[in-house]
Amino acid sequence: MSIKPGITFKAVSLFLLLSVSILTAVHLYSYLVSRRIIVDMAEQNSRGIGGTIVHQIAARITPVETIIRNIAATLENPDLSDEAIFELTRSIVARNEAIFASAVAFEPYAMIDDQLYFAPYSYRSGDQIVTKQLGGADYRYFHQDWYQLPRLLDRGVWTEPYYDTGGGDILMATYAVPFYRTHKDGSRQPVGVVTADISLAWLQQLLAGIELYDSGYAALLSSSGMFLYHPDQQLVLNETIFSLAESLGDRELWEIGKDAIAGGSGFLERVSYQNRQPSFFYYRPLPVGDWSLCFLFPRAEVLRDITGLTRTTLVINLLGFLVLALAITWLTRRLTRPLINLSHAARSIAGGNLETPMPTHGGNDELGQLTVSFSEMQRSLRDHIEQLTETTASKERIEAELRIARNIQMSILPKLFPPYPERSEFDIFASIKPAREIGGDLYDFFFLDQHHFCFLIGDVSDKGVPAAFFMAVTKTLLKVVADQYPDPGAILTKVNNDLAEGNESCMFVTLFIGVLDLRTGRLVTGNAGHNPPVRLAAGTEPALLPSPQEPLAGAMSGITYTSQEVLLAPGDFLFLYTDGVTEAVSADGTFYGEERLLREISAAGAQRAEQLVGAVDRSVNDFCSGAEQFDDITMLCLRFIAPTDRETTAATADENAASATLAATGERxxxxxxxxxxxxxxxxxxxxxxxxxxxxxxxxxxxxxxxxxxxxxxxxxxxxxxxxxxxxxxxxxxxxxxxxxxxxxxxxxxxxxxxxxxxxxxxxxxxxxxxxxxxxxxxxxxxxxxxxxxxxxxxxxxxxxxxxxxxxxxxxxxxxxxxxx
Amino acid sequence: MKYTWTSEADCDILEISGNLDSNSAPAVSQCLDEYCAGTPRNLIIDLAQVDYISSAGLRVVIKVNHTQTATGKKVMLCGLKEYVREVFDMAGLSRILDIRDDRQAALA
CATH class of the missing domain: 3.30.565.10 (Histidine kinase-like ATPase, C-terminal domain)
Incomplete structure (x- = not known):
């Protein structure tokens, strides 16, 4: 896998992630701020439009109110005649285009003592002005709102607007002002109410003409919350803001209505009840009749510009990121290309091709230095491997020579079994299993004469080529000395002196020598520090042959070794071994040991020397399976079958008189x-x-x-x-x-x-x-x-x-x- | 060497006397073959009068034991003299064969 996509990918990812994060934060902040500013502006705008409308309304309404109040003042004069008052109503209508009708209504019996009702009323009918008297059994005006409210409140009052059924469905509103006269007792007494009816059609036109963004609109509420104007004609004079809130289950609208008729104003964000769009809502009181003006306009339209701006910015940003990603990719690829080339070269070297040319990288930057270092490493490796090849070759040569030396060493030990097929008195077998490192185990056997058989085993106390030489010298020396000395003790004494002399390297050897008289089974032994052999007499458990504690040979001259005697019975086995057997180590680190050896010899039930050696060898092998063999494993087994029979003895009597005599005494x-x-x-x-x-x-x-x-x-x-x-x-x-x-x-x-x-x-x-x-x-x-x-x-x-x-x-x-x- | 047959309630008894070696074994073997070919029952071989037995004698015993066991019948030996018994021990047959001390023990 190449490292190129790794670095590029990481760089692009990191840069883009950071840029996107920063830009997102900036955009979010600027959006929120802009939005707030725009919403503030929308509120200001609403207030401005509201103010303008209030001014326009005031300009129409205030003169009407002033006129009526002045008339009320005029009517306080008690000297006005019936006719004058009739004429007054007529002139109010005639002189004021804005006023549709006017009435002057008196308290019962206030104008004329015997007349309950007195209320002259003039109104427009086409181009004519008609004047008539109001009141009667069917129209007791004293109980009408327009009469009661001004008197009760003691001020001018706008009544709830209504549709004038006579004048062609025109929305009308009445302004009524009470007037007073001074009583005979000097107190001020209310004596009547003067009214003016005006059309609100112009107001509706005014509100319909307001443009609030694309789909915003205005609405007008009366003092009781009745819709006086709303784009939805169904609502006008049919519903109040409270009944609408009730039917919608809209608690907020209800609260707004309450605040509005109490004269409050506000700007808030709420959902339009018509199309469920988030919208802005503005309301304020009008100076007329405690009415309220409301605006509602969709938020989306207010924020349309900023939304468009945001979208455009996002597109620009995305394009920017794309350009940025391409730029980073290009840059990192340019930077990592030499690194990749170097990596290919390094892999090729690791694969064994030390001649791989290094990529040339101009410049002295980090990559240039790395390339130089790699080149040096390559050169060092090449030199090192050449050196190693030479060393290995010479080491192999030495090992081959050592192997040959080992073979020569092993070849001086007798390996042909059975060695004496013609002899029926005994049976002998030996084996040596060399360790990987050269050791110094030895064994040997030979006849000293017709009846005396010498066998020995030994172990040089060191390893390596010197031990092998020492072993060869010892074996040769033993063969020569054994022929000249009468018993094993004497042989060991002589051999020890010869070995100790000029033993510069201070090597030692343990030795066990036995000489068996085949006619009698008499065995004479000598032991120089060697493991005592095992004797297995027929019908008994195997036991170590008692052995004196005498020092190993070669260390010090002048030692006198002794000989011991034991009589072997026919069928007895004698098992000689080196410590390679007892000190064989198993995989878990335990030693084979003498006890195990005795057990194995006992259990072997061997009939022949070879069987016993084979049994012990198998046992040691099983014990050590998997573990390395540290020492030579050497075993020699001799089985005494029977003393030399008489025929043989007789046949050889001439050759060796002494032996014949011995045999004769034995057969007595x-x-x-x-x-x-x-x-x-x-x-x-x-x-x-x-x-x-x-x-x-x-x-x-x-x-x-x-x-x-x-x-x-x-x-x-x-x-x-x-x-x-x-x-x-x-x-x-x-x-x-x-x-x-x-x-x-x-x-x-x-x-x-x-x-x-x-x-x-x-x-x-x-x-x-x-x-x-x-x-x-x-x-x-x-x-x-x-x-x-x-x-x-x-x-x-x-x-x-x-x-x-x-x-x-x-x-x-x-x-x-x-x-x- | 001679042998005699007797019958008890639920078994037959073969009493052998003399030496049981390669010379005499074939006769006993044939006698037992004939017995097994007839209507054999549980068999007791009384060796109280046998002074000597060799591997030839062992073979006869092993063979009849094998034949009888195959048909679900038992073979018991009894009355073995000390050295005769030792031969069975040496051959490792004591564990395989049903050996009783004497005829009473075998009939019990």
Missing amino acids: DTITVELRFGTKLTALDDLVGGLAPLKTDGQLTERDHYQMRLALDELITNTVSYGFATGTGSGIEVTITLWPGHRYRIVYRDDAPPFDPVTVSVDPEQRSTEAANFGGLGISLVTTIMDAIDYRWKDGHNVITMTKNLTDRPDNDNQHHREMA
Whole structure:
């Protein structure tokens, strides 16, 4: 995504937002102020027009009022005759064009003693002036408004206007003034009322002619609120402002009417009752008859100019904003274009193309500096990567050399198993699993002579190439020294001195050396600070081999190491390991530990050295799954199967007289039984007879005898049923060697086709369901009974060598219980 | 080796005496096959007189147990001598087979 629209968009938005806000505020303010001024002007205008109208009305009305008042003064003269008064009314009408009619009405009996009514009345009829007497039973004028009101109020009064039905629907109004005469007792007494009727048609024309904006109009209210003039003729003399307010439910109008007839004036904004438009309303009193003048004109017309102005301004502003937005867009694009070019270049560099040309940006502004900085960064990156490439190449070379060194180091350890297939006395297996970093673990094994087998394990206390060298030196030295010194203690003493001499780098090695006499099982060991090996004797729990606390080798010369002795029984395992095993770390940081190792060895149920190493190796692997291996993991396992048998001993007697003598002394206490069997199952009956003496002699307990018979029974059955059944083979030879009270060994030979019973293993749980597959059951019994069993194919014979510690021998009381469990 | 049949109210009893090895097992096996082919009931095999048993003997027992169980009948062993019993233990069969101390326990 490009950064260009981002900046432009933001700039345009910000500028426009600010401009619009400011201009809106200014416009709003100016609109409100202008509006107020215009409304004020409208009010002034209303007042001006109102004033003019008042003047015009006054100019028409005031002379009439003056005339009538003067007549009233004249009538106070008591000497006026009837005729004079008749003539007076006539002359008032005749002389004043504005006056339509005039009357002089007297109090009852006031003019003529016996005449109730006296009221001469003159009025226009066409071009004539008609004079007549008012009053009579049908027109008792004393009770008319025009007569009563002036007398009561003691002043001139305008009556409510009315339509003159006789004179052609002309709106008329009457002005009446009371007049007085002095009584005989000197008091002033009202004696009558003089009136003048005038037409209001001119007033209506005057009001209709008023122009208030486009559709504004004027209205006239009487003192009782009656409409005297309104553009709507329906209202005139039919409705009052109060009845209108009532029918509209307009409380405000009602209040206005009340204020108006009380002589008030006002200017306010209200909604027109006719078209619901917001309008201005102005009212003021007239100097005639307590009447009121009202104006009403729409607000829109008043404000038309300012509204138009506002609209125009808005359009101008919008156009202005558009121009402004275009200008800002253009400007920001112009400013950000170099930035975008630079960004493209940077992305190209980030993508790995270090040769991307930098955009040229003239000028020394911030962008110019940024471009220069980028160019420098690009150059530095290029240099750095070149340097890194060289370094990596040399590091790879070193690593390759280290790998080769590692391979060489590993290749000096014996890796071929089984190493001595011809030897039936023992079985050995070793494994080393190197850590990523070069370590210094070592192991080795070799024959010192025909009967003495030396095996060792060690761990140089450091890592890296120096440790590898030290390990190679140690191994070579051990091989040479072991041949020349009689026992492991002496070997360690010599090796320690040799290593310590010239050990500039102060490296140490822990070592365990064992030398096993294959004829007797006697094992001599020496230990220089190494983890004690585990011994697994048949029928017991595995235990650490007791070991003296002697220092590791190579640190200090002059140390004398001692040797220890232990007798291995046939079937015993000896498990040697380095601390790579016990200090293997799991993913959650715990150590594998000695206890776990002993548990695993116990649970492995191994029959061979390789099986035991494999079991421990799997266990360590599972334990460490996911965690890095820090140290070499090295294991060596030796299983003592059986002492060297006599034939071998005899055959080699000439070669080594000392060994032969030892063997001879060892066999003094043994009992040997040799049996031969044919190829039929009748061999089983022969077996019963052949073993009988061992039981009757008391050399075997009933249980051991039973188990020996059962083991041989199963092997013979197996050989006869499966081996000889194919037609080849001539028989079976069994040699039983018994160490009374301790153990026995059976060597079972047949010349049937090769068959290794040791590899046959059947899970007991499967037997009940797999009724047809019983093949492994017998062999399984054999391996259960025997402590150690070994198979070889030798000289055309199957040779099975088995050893068993006697169940009831004194040092193994728990044997019976274990098997029962 | 010899064997004898007896019948109780709700079961049959096979009493074997002598050695039960590869030589003698086929005869017992055949005898039991015939029994199962007929109208078998719950079966007690009395081994009180058996001095020796090998895997061949175990197979006979496993087989008849398998056949009987398939038809909902029981097989019980009784009267095993100490070392004979140990062979069953070694083969891991003690947990699978119904082994009683003596004939009374089996009939109970």
